Amino acid sequence: MSATTPDHVDAIVIGAGISGLAAASELAQAGCRTIVLEKSRGIGGRMATRRVGAAVCDHGAQFFTVRTRAFGATVADAQAAGAVRPWCDGFSRLADAAAALESAGDGHARWCGTRGMTDLPKRLAAGLPENLVEIRTGVRAAAVGIVAGGVMVTLEAKEGEVPRVLGARGLILSCPVPQSLDLFAAGHALGALDGAAVETLRGIDYDPCFALMLVLDRPSQVPPPGGLQFASGPISWIGDNLQKGISTVPALTLHGSGDFSRERFDADPASVTAELESLAAAWIGGATIVDRSLQRWKFAQPRVIVPAPLVSPSATPPIACCGDAFKGPRVEGAACSGQATGRWMGRLLVDGR
Numbered sequence: 001m002s003a004t005t006p007d008h009v010d011a012i013v014i015g016a017g018i019s020g021l022a023a024a025s026e027l028a029q030a031g032c033r034t035i036v037l038e039k040s041r042g043i044g045g046r047m048a049t050r051r052v053g054a055a056v057c058d059h060g061a062q063f064f065t066v067r068t069r070a071f072g073a074t075v076a077d078a079q080a081a082g083a084v085r086p087w088c089d090g091f092s093r094l095a096d097a098a099a100a101l102e103s104a105g106d107g108h109a110r111w112c113g114t115r116g117m118t119d120l121p122k123r124l125a126a127g128l129p130e131n132l133v134e135i136r137t138g139v140r141a142a143a144v145g146i147v148a149g150g151v152m153v154t155l156e157a158k159e160g161e162v163p164r165v166l167g168a169r170g171l172i173l174s175c176p177v178p179q180s181l182d183l184f185a186a187g188h189a190l191g192a193l194d195g196a197a198v199e200t201l202r203g204i205d206y207d208p209c210f211a212l213m214l215v216l217d218r219p220s221q222v223p224p225p226g227g228l229q230f231a232s233g234p235i236s237w238i239g240d241n242l243q244k245g246i247s248t249v250p251a252l253t254l255h256g257s258g259d260f261s262r263e264r265f266d267a268d269p270a271s272v273t274a275e276l277e278s279l280a281a282a283w284i285g286g287a288t289i290v291d292r293s294l295q296r297w298k299f300a301q302p303r304v305i306v307p308a309p310l311v312s313p314s315a316t317p318p319i320a321c322c323g324d325a326f327k328g329p330r331v332e333g334a335a336c337s338g339q340a341t342g343r344w345m346g347r348l349l350v351d352g353r
C-alpha cells in the first residue's frame with residue numbers, strides 16, 4: 001500500500017520522555033517547527049505515574065537529582081510552577097535485604113514531582129509554544145527513512161489504513177537505543193548511516209525492571225522519608241508513595257534488580273508478583289494488600305553510557321540519538337542530553353552549522 005503525501009516540518013522528535021521534550025524546547029527556541037511523536041497515550045516515558053485502585057504510584061523513575069546548571073534552570077521553572085519539590089536528602093540504604101539499615105541523608109537533594117514524576121515532563125510540555133511544537137500522543141513511529149533533502153517517518157497504521165508519512169529536514173530519536181535501531185532497519189536506512197556511529201549505538205543495552213505497585217490497608221514499615229535502596233539482591237528499591245506525598249492511601253512501589261528482572265523477564269507475572277511480595281514482607285509489615293499491579297520495563301536503565309551527549313549517525317540530513325544512554329544516566333542525564341541535542345539540531349537547521 002502506498003503512503004500518503006508527507007507533512008513537512010523542520011524537525012521531528014520521536015519520544016515525549018524528558019529528553020525528547022527537552023530537545024523540542026531547544027528546537028522551539030531556535031524557531032524550528034517541530035512535531036513530537038509519542039506512542040503512549042500520555043507523555044513522560046519512564047517518568048511514569050499511575051493510579052492503582054485508590055492509590056497513586058510512581059512506577060518508573062522515583063526521584064531525580066539536580067547537579068548541572070542547565071537542568072537546574074528547568075527544575076527551578078518547574079518548582080516555581082508548583083510541579084516539582086525537594087523530597088529529601090537521601091534514603092536508607094541496605095547492603096541486601098537481610099542487612100541492617102544505614103542512615104539516610106547525604107546532604108544532596110532528591111527531587112520529585114509534586115503529584116507524581118510525570119509532573120516534570122508535563123510542565124516542560126506545557127511551556128512549549130503551540131505555534132512551533134505539536135505533540136502527537138498515541139502515534140507510534142514505525143520506520144525512519146532517508147530521502148533527498150531530509151527524513152521520512154512512517155507512522156504505524158491500523159489494519160487496512162494507508163500509513164501516514166511525515167517529512168522533516170532533521171530527526172531526533174529519543175527512545176531507548178535498540179528501538180531507534182529497529183526504526184532505521186524498518187525504513188532501510190541503516191546502509192545510509194555512518195557505520196562507526198551505528199556500531200556505537202549497537203553497543204548500548206539496558207537492564208530490564210519489574211515494578212510492582214501494592215496498595216495497602218495500613219501504612220508500611222518503610223522508614224522515613226519513604227524510600228529504601230538495596231545495593232545488591234533481588235530488590236533494588238522500595239518506595240512509599242504515601243510518605244512521598246503523592247498518594248492519599250498507603251501504597252508501595254517495588255523494583256526488581258536488573259539480574260532478577262532479566263532472569264524472570266518472560267516468567268508468569270503472578271509468580272513474579274508473589275516472589276516480590278514475599279521478598280518485601282518485612283516492609284509490607286502486617287498490612288493487607290488490597291490492590292496490586294505489575295509493570296515490566298524492557299529498557300529500564302542503560303548498562304553502557306556513551307560519554308557524548310548525542311550520537312549522530314547522519315550529518316546530511318541531520319539525525320541524532322539522545323536520551324539517558326548519552327553523557328549521563330537517569331532523569332538528569334536524559335534531560336541534559338535532550339537539551340544538547342535540540343540545541344545542536346537547531347543550530348544546524350537555522351544556521352547550517
Ligand SMILES: Cc1cc2nc3c(=O)[nH]c(=O)nc-3n(C[C@H](O)[C@H](O)[C@H](O)COP(=O)(O)OP(=O)(O)OC[C@H]3O[C@@H](n4cnc5c(N)ncnc54)[C@H](O)[C@@H]3O)c2cc1C
Pocket residue numbers: 014015016017018019020037038039040043044045046047059060061062063064065139140141142174175176179209211255297299300301322323324325329330331332334
Ligand atoms: C523502573 C525505573 C526506575 C528508575 N528510577 C530512576 C530514579 O529513581 N531516578 C532517575 O533519575 N532515573 C530513574 N530511572 C531512569 C529514568 O526514568 C530515565 O533515565 C529517563 O526517564 C529517560 O528519559 P528518556 O527521555 O531518555 O527516555 P524515555 O522516558 O524512555 O522516553 C522515550 C519515549 O519514547 C517513546 N517511544 C519509544 N518508541 C517510540 C516510537 N516508535 N514512536 C513514538 N514514541 C516512541 C516512549 O513511549 C517514551 O515515552 C528509572 C527508570 C526505570 C524504568
